[in-house]
Amino acid sequence: MEDKEISQAVISRLPRYFRYLGELKDEGIERVSSQELSDIMRVTASQIRQDLNNFGGFGQQGYGYNVGYLYDEIGKILGLHEEHNLIIVGAGHLGQALVNYMNFERRGFIFRGIFDSDERLHGTQIRGITVRPMREMERFVKDNDIDIAVLTIPKSSAVEVAEQLVSCGIKGLWNFAHVDLQVPDDIQVENVHLSDSLMKLSYNLAPHDR
Amino acid sequence: MEDKEISQAVISRLPRYFRYLGELKDEGIERVSSQELSDIMRVTASQIRQDLNNFGGFGQQGYGYNVGYLYDEIGKILGLHEEHNLIIVGAGHLGQALVNYMNFERRGFIFRGIFDSDERLHGTQIRGITVRPMREMERFVKDNDIDIAVLTIPKSSAVEVAEQLVSCGIKGLWNFAHVDLQVPDDIQVENVHLSDSLMKLSYNLAPHDR
DNA sequence: TAGATTGTTAATCGATTAACAATC
DNA sequence: TAGATTGTTAATCGATTAACAATC
Numbered sequence: 001m002e003d004k005e006i007s008q009a010v011i012s013r014l015p016r017y018f019r020y021l022g023e024l025k026d027e028g029i030e031r032v033s034s035q036e037l038s039d040i041m042r043v044t045a046s047q048i049r050q051d052l053n054n055f056g057g058f059g060q061q062g063y064g065y066n067v068g069y070l071y072d073e074i075g076k077i078l079g080l081h082e083e084h085n086l087i088i089v090g091a092g093h094l095g096q097a098l099v100n101y102m103n104f105e106r107r108g109f110i111f112r113g114i115f116d117s118d119e120r121l122h123g124t125q126i127r128g129i130t131v132r133p134m135r136e137m138e139r140f141v142k143d144n145d146i147d148i149a150v151l152t153i154p155k156s157s158a159v160e161v162a163e164q165l166v167s168c169g170i171k172g173l174w175n176f177a178h179v180d181l182q183v184p185d186d187i188q189v190e191n192v193h194l195s196d197s198l199m200k201l202s203y204n205l206a207p208h209d210r
Numbered sequence: 211m212e213d214k215e216i217s218q219a220v221i222s223r224l225p226r227y228f229r230y231l232g233e234l235k236d237e238g239i240e241r242v243s244s245q246e247l248s249d250i251m252r253v254t255a256s257q258i259r260q261d262l263n264n265f266g267g268f269g270q271q272g273y274g275y276n277v278g279y280l281y282d283e284i285g286k287i288l289g290l291h292e293e294h295n296l297i298i299v300g301a302g303h304l305g306q307a308l309v310n311y312m313n314f315e316r317r318g319f320i321f322r323g324i325f326d327s328d329e330r331l332h333g334t335q336i337r338g339i340t341v342r343p344m345r346e347m348e349r350f351v352k353d354n355d356i357d358i359a360v361l362t363i364p365k366s367s368a369v370e371v372a373e374q375l376v377s378c379g380i381k382g383l384w385n386f387a388h389v390d391l392q393v394p395d396d397i398q399v400e401n402v403h404l405s406d407s408l409m410k411l412s413y414n415l416a417p418h419d420r
Numbered sequence: 421t422a423g424a425t426t427g428t429t430a431a432t433c434g435a436t437t438a439a440c441a442a443t444c
Numbered sequence: 445t446a447g448a449t450t451g452t453t454a455a456t457c458g459a460t461t462a463a464c465a466a467t468c
Binding site for chain 3: 449450452457459460465466467
């Protein structure tokens with residue numbers, strides 16, 4: 001539906017628009033202007049209009065935007081109108097936490113399998129999902145139409161596991177391991193580097209700034 | 211030590227420099243040029259030099275940078291040379307996962323207390339740290355010189371808890387709740403919005419781009 | 421129709437990259 | 445000294461903001 005490449009800066013803001021629109025919708029609000037949204041979200045109205053217009057004209061002059069419609073459209077842009085099949089690789093605390101966090105499923109991100117190298121965990125269940133040995137992973141990805149693998153494993157094994165996953169056709173990696181993965185151009189990697197985030201907070205706490 | 215305000219774009223890159231320098235150091239490499247680092251990290255040499263020079267001249271013409279020295283200096287800039295006292299608010303799966311992740315402690319981020327509103331958890335221990343009732347939180351923050359509170363609670367309670375924490379003198383919030391916290395200017399908030407991250411991945415998986 | 425607000429172009433601002441003189 | 449590489453200024457690129465004509 002789109003022509004030109006859209007910058008990641010814009011994409012990064014879409015989930016936040018989506019969240020605020022969802023809240024407005026829940027409050028029963030039907031229409032919103034870029035200026036009203038600007039006041040709530042604390043970004044410029046100009047940026048909101050500019051961002052949205054990357055994807056088409058969702059608003060109407062003199063009226064603003066229909067909340068429900070815009071919410072749905074942004075959801076579609078983000079790919080939330082269709083289900084994603086996920087596996088978790090690494091059944092440690094973080095992996096378990098993600099499996100147990102129900103809100104992902106509510107948005108269509110469904111955990112289909114969990115894999116771990118620790119054989120003591122094999123056969124145990126997390127929220128009804130069986131933990132399987134690593135050697136079954138590739139077969140499982142192919143057989144179950146998995147698009148996203150969540151890497152909650154130590155950095156030491158992440159690079160190798162990522163390669164395996166790429167070779168069996170995974171398209172997206174949600175990487176919590178503290179390492180940069182080198183993958184082909186058509187594979188998407190989204191990193192969550194928690195310690196980087198904590199260090200940034202630490203910097204901002206120190207006396208340098210203001 | 212610094213004059214002008216440094217952009218968050220630069221700060222965000224520092225932990226990554228720090229990580230790569232740590233790896234070089236572990237490999238026993240003593241010196242590195244911006245060009246070599248550029249090749250490894252896949253950013254321009256120009257950006258590396260520009261970034262580092264925000265904080266002072268760490269290199270030497272004709273030589274490059276001393277790995278160990280630069281590593282230490284970036285560590286100091288990030289505030290990793292001193293300990294931070296943390297509390298976790300919300301002892302659910304995610305809170306537990308963070309407490310159990312030892313690498314934060316290795317960098318000087320020490321978990322001192324855990325708080326939760328569920329009284330069935332009170333008195334239980336996570337990695338030797340007792341889970342306490344919410345009503346003890348404010349006293350604890352004041353008495354134990356806590357700088358950072360980690361919010362791993364549902365969005366419904368996050369705003370209120372953040373206010374309490376601000377009122378008892380917390381300086382930093384590491385916010386995992388899916389809500390934007392409004393706090394005074396001198397309080398630092400670092401957000402980890404996992405579902406936003408997953409939605410971004412979902413967007414990039416969809417057919418729009420290339 | 422008059423008022424409101426978008427879509428979009430133009431202006432500004434900031435961040436990245438290139439270039440090179442300084443210097444080890 | 446000659447070679448290498450930084451620190452830093454200048455040029456470019458991209459993202460944000462401002463302005464306003466189009467239009468509901």
